[in-house]
Amino acid sequence: MANASNNLKVKGNISDLIIHDVMIITMNSEYKVYVDGAVVIDKDRILAIGNTAEILDKYDAREIIDGSGKLIMPGLINTHTHVPMTIFRGYADDMPLHEWLYDYIFPVESEFVNAENVTLGTKLAMAEMLRSGTTTFNDMYYHIEDIATVVDQVGMRAVLSESVIDFPAPNSPTPEDGLKTAEQLIRKWGNHSRITISVSAHAPYSCSSELIQSAKALADKYQVPFNIHVAETRKEFEQTMKDFNLTPVGYLNQLGVLGPNVIAAHAVHITPEDIQILIQRSVSVAHNPECNMKLASGVAPIPELLKAGVKVGLGTDGVASNNDLDLFDEMNTAAILHKLNSKDPTVLDAQTVVEMATMGGARVLGMESEIGSLEAGKKADMILMDMMQPHAHPIYNIYSLLVYSMKGADVESVIIDGKFVMRDRKILNLDEKSLYSKIESVAVKIREKNNLLTLKKPLKD
C-alpha cells in the first residue's frame, strides 16, 4: 500500500518496494553516491535508482519505506568460505595451518561432518553472514545438498561446490564419488535462481594431479566456477618446488587447469611470474587476510594483483580459522594490512576495498552482470545500514566510514533477490535462538572427542 503522505503519482505498473530518503552507495562504474536517494524494486530486480524527488515522481509501490538515517549499499560477497565449519569455531586456535588441519580439523570432520551437523552449522553461518551484511557466498565443502537446502530456505545467494580430496571425505568414500555427487547436484539444482552448484579440488598438496584435472573438467563441462586453495603456505610452495620444480601456480598451469572459471583461494606465496600466469589465464583470487594472518601464512600481494588487473574478491575462509564470517572486519583488515605490508599508507584506499567486497567479488564469481552493484536491471541484493550509531559520525568520506569505522552489526536489514531476508535485525526464515543450544550440544561431543585427539593425534602430516 502506497504511503498516502507522499503524494505519489501512480504511473502505470506498481512495483513491489520503494525505499527513499536514504544514502545510496551504488558501486556502479562511476561510483555514484546518492546522498538523498531512492531505489525501486520489482520482483527480484532493481527497477530504478535515483534521487528521491525524481523517483517518487515517477514510481509507486505496494510498500514504501522512509530510509532516513540509513544507508543502502550492495550486499557483500564472500568469495571463500566453508560454512558448515561454524560448528568448529574456536575449537583449535593459535597453531600452524598444517597441525591445525591434519591433527585437529580432518579428524573431527571425518567424525562430525554429517547431514545433521552440516545443516546446523550452515544455519548458524547463514545467521552470522546476514547479520553482518553478506548476501552472496562461495562455499567449498561436503554434503552440499544439505547446505543448498538451507540456503534455499533462508533466502541467500550462493555458489556451493562439492570439494574433492585424496582421502575419504565425509560423504564420499572416494574422490570419484565426490565428482559423481557434484555432477548429479549440478544437474538437479541447475535452474535455481539463487543457487549455483559447482565443484572444487581441495589443494595441490591434498589432491593428485589427475583428480585436479578431473574436477576442473567437470566444472568446465557445466560452465560453473572451480575453487582450489592455492599457495596458502610457504610449506605448500616449497613442496611443489621440490616435487615439480614449479610454484603452486606454475604447477596448476602446467596441469592445464587454469582458466576464467578458476577461483584461487589465498594466492599468498606467488611470484611476479605467477601473477602473469593468473592474468593470462583470467584466474580470480579470493583474498582472506584475517585467516592468513591468524595462521601466520603470509600476505597475498593484493596491490600487485590489482595493478596487474587480476580479479580479486574478499573472503573470510571458514570460521574454524578466522573465526567469524564478518566481511566488514575483513574489509578493515585488508585495508590496513596492505598499507603495513607495502610500507605505504596510500595503497588499498577505502573505495578500492569496498569494490573488492562488492563488484570485485561479483567478478570473481562471474556474476558481475547480475550482482555487486546497485543498478537498474540488476538483482536486488542490498543491505541497509543503521547510521544512528556513534561510530557512523561524522561523515566526510563514506568509503572511509564503511571500511574503517562501521561494523557488521550496523546492518539492519538485508534484501536478496528482491525479498527481505533480514528486517530490523530479525532474520525472517530462521529460528536463531533454538539453534544455539543445538550447536552447543554438538560442541560438547566434539570437545570430548577433541580431548582424545589431542592425546592421540591419529593423523599426522
Next chain:
Amino acid sequence: MANASNNLKVKGNISDLIIHDVMIITMNSEYKVYVDGAVVIDKDRILAIGNTAEILDKYDAREIIDGSGKLIMPGLINTHTHVPMTIFRGYADDMPLHEWLYDYIFPVESEFVNAENVTLGTKLAMAEMLRSGTTTFNDMYYHIEDIATVVDQVGMRAVLSESVIDFPAPNSPTPEDGLKTAEQLIRKWGNHSRITISVSAHAPYSCSSELIQSAKALADKYQVPFNIHVAETRKEFEQTMKDFNLTPVGYLNQLGVLGPNVIAAHAVHITPEDIQILIQRSVSVAHNPECNMKLASGVAPIPELLKAGVKVGLGTDGVASNNDLDLFDEMNTAAILHKLNSKDPTVLDAQTVVEMATMGGARVLGMESEIGSLEAGKKADMILMDMMQPHAHPIYNIYSLLVYSMKGADVESVIIDGKFVMRDRKILNLDEKSLYSKIESVAVKIREKNNLLTLKKPLKD
C-alpha cells in the same frame, strides 16, 4: 528489592546488586572462569564473586538480575587515545603520518579544537567506547577540563592528560601555559573517584628536551602518569639518530625522563637495547596495532616486550587515525598481526590478548590494585556481553571466542564504579541522537576548511 522467586537468605547487610547465573571471566591471577557465576556489587566495589549457588546462599541485594545468556568480564582499558578527535573521524585517510599530521590534523586542530567541539567530540567518543565495552581510557589532548566535565557526567573512568607541544596548542599560546593549566587541573580534580588528571609531552620530534623534562617533572611532583608518543615512525627513529646518535627511547633515557609512571605510546621502532631500557626503567607501552597498520608505521615488537616483562596495554589511538574506539577490534587485530609478523601462529594467544586489554592496561595506568580484573574488593567496572548471537557459538575456548569472534556490538550493559552507565544498549547519562546532527554541523565547517587546506597546505613538515 530481592527477587522473591530466588528464596534468598538475607544475611546482615543488603548489597546494591547481584547478577547471577552468568558466565564470568575474572582475569584474576588464576584466570578463574565461572561457567555459572554470580557477582555481588556494593557501592562502587565488588563485594563477592563466586558460583551462583554459593553467592545466592550468602548474599541478598536491592536488585537481583538473572544473567542467563550473558557473559561478564572486566571492562576494557584503552591506554592511548585522544577522544575529542572523533570530530575528525575519516577526515583525512590513506596517507602517511607526517603528511596527515602536519598538513591535515594540526591545521584543523588550531581552528576547530575549542571548548564546545571538545565537549561534543568527547560525548561522541564516550558513546562509542561504552557501546564497545571500554570502561577506562587514558587520554592525551587539550581542553582537558572540558573532557573531564563530560567524563564526570557520563560516568566513565579516565586518566586525562593535558598535552604540551612546541607550538601554540588549541588552549595554550605557549607550552608553559599548558603546564600551568595541567598543574591547576591536577590540584582541582585531585580527589575525583573516577578521574585522574595528568600531563603529556607530544613526542620527541615535536617537543624540546627541556619541555619534555619540565612536563615529566610536573607528573612526578604529583605522582601521576606521563604520556609521550615514542618511536612511532621510522622517520622519528632516523631523526633522533641523526640529531643525537640515539634511538628515540635512548634519547628519552638520556634526558632522564623514563620511569614507572611513563606510558610510551607506540614503541614501534625500538631496538633490543631499547627493550632493556624500558624494562630497567619500568616504562609501560601502549600498543595501537590498527593505527600503526593504517599509517604504515610498522609493528611494535609486542611478543618481545611481553617476554622481557614490560607492561603492555592496548590502545586505539584517536579516531582520526584508526578510525574507531573499539577495543574488541583492536584485540582481534593484535592477536593476528603478531602471528603474521612473527611468522608464528602460537604467539599472542587469545588469553594473552584479553590480559593486555584488561589487567595489562590497568598495570600501564598504575591502577592494577583497583581495576582490570573482577575480584572482591576491587572497583566494580565490568561489561555484560549478549551471548545470544550466532558468532558467539559454539563455545570451546572462551578467550578465543572473545578475541576472534565476538564484537564490541555484543556489549549489552556497562557498569563503572558500581553503577550502570549503559543498560540494555541505552547509555543512561547521554542523549546520543541529538549529538549526531551537532557533530555533522561541525563536520560541514571542517569540510569547507579542508578544501582550502588541501589547496594551500599552509603548514609543511
